[in-house]
Amino acid sequence: MTPLRRIAFEILGAVERGGFASDLLAERTRGLDSRDAGLATQLVFGVLRRRAQLDHLIALVAGRPPEKMDPSVRRALHLGAFQLRYLSKIPAHAAVAESVELVKQAGKAQAAGFANAVLRRLPELPEHWPSDPVRYSMPEWLWERWLAHFGGAAASVMAAAALEEPEVYHRGDRVMDIGSQAIVPLLELEPGQQFLDLCAAPGNKTLQALETEVRAVACDSSFNRLKHFLAPCPLIQLDASNPLPFRPVFDRILVDAPCTGTGTLARNPEIRWRLTPEEIVRQAGRQKRILGNALAVLRPGGRLVYSTCSMEPEENKQVVNQVAGSRVQRVVERLPGREPGDGFFAAVIE
Numbered sequence: 001m002t003p004l005r006r007i008a009f010e011i012l013g014a015v016e017r018g019g020f021a022s023d024l025l026a027e028r029t030r031g032l033d034s035r036d037a038g039l040a041t042q043l044v045f046g047v048l049r050r051r052a053q054l055d056h057l058i059a060l061v062a063g064r065p066p067e068k069m070d071p072s073v074r075r076a077l078h079l080g081a082f083q084l085r086y087l088s089k090i091p092a093h094a095a096v097a098e099s100v101e102l103v104k105q106a107g108k109a110q111a112a113g114f115a116n117a118v119l120r121r122l123p124e125l126p127e128h129w130p131s132d133p134v135r136y137s138m139p140e141w142l143w144e145r146w147l148a149h150f151g152g153a154a155a156s157v158m159a160a161a162a163l164e165e166p167e168v169y170h171r172g173d174r175v176m177d178i179g180s181q182a183i184v185p186l187l188e189l190e191p192g193q194q195f196l197d198l199c200a201a202p203g204n205k206t207l208q209a210l211e212t213e214v215r216a217v218a219c220d221s222s223f224n225r226l227k228h229f230l231a232p233c234p235l236i237q238l239d240a241s242n243p244l245p246f247r248p249v250f251d252r253i254l255v256d257a258p259c260t261g262t263g264t265l266a267r268n269p270e271i272r273w274r275l276t277p278e279e280i281v282r283q284a285g286r287q288k289r290i291l292g293n294a295l296a297v298l299r300p301g302g303r304l305v306y307s308t309c310s311m312e313p314e315e316n317k318q319v320v321n322q323v324a325g326s327r328v329q330r331v332v333e334r335l336p337g338r339e340p341g342d343g344f345f346a347a348v349i350e
């Protein structure tokens with residue numbers, strides 16, 4: 001058994017219990033060489049992205065829904081199925097044998113024969129998806145809502161992009177998504193301006209803003225996220241859903257709001273399985289409070305940019321229309337698959 005598969009298996013279990021794949025991968029693959037770390041990453045993200053497809057294929061040969069199987073058996077089958085169907089460089093016998101071994105190591109030796117039989121039949125199945133939610137490996141409710149909001153053509157492009165490994169973009173010597181890089185320019189910063197970055201950690205956009213010589217103050221509610229802040233400027237830990245301890249002195253404000261992140265499904269594939277419609281409503285409530293408080297400290301004539309990496313109108317247009325109304329000058333929407341990088345929404349408010 002190669003440690004990388006065992007690590008991928010354990011990370012998938014931790015994600016089922018609420019962990020975040022990218023954090024867990026960063027922690028757990030540190031001791032692996034770069035090839036093994038790369039494959040572990042590919043396995044974890046691939047399984048999370050394509051879970052509905054894998055479940056469909058497994059159900060076809062197993063004759064029963066994987067949701068009804070023991071979670072560790074299902075997880076091992078996911079790993080095996082992903083390798084057999086999507087990774088051409090891994091020999092089929094290795095993918096089968098290692099997944100069966102994972103089943104045994106999980107204490108489910110009685111299911112080893114079953115897992116072996118299922119996996120052996122997977123490569124020959126034709127690719128035929130019974131529905132769009134399976135084709136795009138998305139929960140039905142989320143697919144339906146994208147269909148309603150974006151129409152079939154755009155929703156398909158967005159959902160297909162969420163199945164692929166995202167491209168890596170850089171700004172200077174650090175990694176920063178290209179969609180994310182498109183937000184700060186909307187502020188039209190000028191040297192000497194007072195700039196407030198309200199939901200700032202870990203500081204990617206603050207650092208980008210400081211490329212113009214503004215006088216920046218960065219805030220975030222998370223002490224942990226502020227600890228590793230990237231940009232050299234004054235930091236304040238505060239909860240922006242409460243009124244802010246500032247007078248209206250800021251020429252420019254960025255509200256890069258906490259959100260559901262549905263524009264980042266390729267990068268954060270577990271979001272699609274975790275998100276609920278109720279969570280969208282909860283996020284929107286917080287976003288409205290934060291935006292209202294931010295507007296109260298904007299200098300007359302100043303400019304505020306509200307942004308999210310969500311694709312849900314409740315967190316985007318509805319927030320800015322309800323809170324800022326006619327002060328919204330323009331909105332920009334980057335859809336994954338249509339524009340490169342993560343999906344983003346931004347509104348310029350004056």
Ligand SMILES: C[S@@+](CC[C@H](N)C(=O)[O-])C[C@H]1O[C@@H](n2cnc3c(N)ncnc32)[C@H](O)[C@@H]1O
Nearest residue numbers: 199200201202203204205221222239240256258
């Ligand atoms: C989208 S992230 C910000 C990313 C950051 N702008 C960057 O480019 O690196 C949203 C941030 O909002 C913070 N946050 C969540 N709730 C908050 C609140 N009530 N007040 C202030 N910050 C909050 C989170 O801790 C998180 O760091």
